[in-house]
Structures are given as structure tokens and as C-alpha cells.
Amino acid sequence: MMNMQSMMKQAQKLQKQMQVSQEEIANTTFVGKSAQDLVTVEFSG
Numbered sequence: 230m231m232n233m234q235s236m237m238k239q240a241q242k243l244q245k246q247m248q249v250s251q252e253e254i255a256n257t258t259f260v261g262k263s264a265q266d267l268v269t270v271e272f273s274g
Contacts, residue, residue, distance in 0.1 A: 254274030
């Protein structure tokens with residue numbers, strides 16, 4: 230059984246990883262194009 234301190238450290242580590250991932254998504258621009266480039270959609274995270 231994991232002790233409480235170990236669980237808290239793991240939760241903090243996961244929270245930090247999620248924050249980094251959210252920042253990466255927020256700074257990414259996604260582009261979608263239809264066939265023959267008739268429609269182009271661009272959006273950010």
C-alpha cells in the first residue's frame with residue numbers, strides 16, 4: 230500500500246505534466262483542409 234506522502238508526490242508530478250501538456254496544446258495551431266483545398270480551417274488549442 231502506498232503511503233500518503235508518496236501519493237501526494239505522484240499527484241503533484243501528474244499535475245505538472247498536465248500543465249506542460251496544456252501549454253503545448255495552447256501554443257499549437259492546427260490546420261485542416263478539404264479536398265482540393267477548397268476549405269481551410271485553422272484553430273489553436
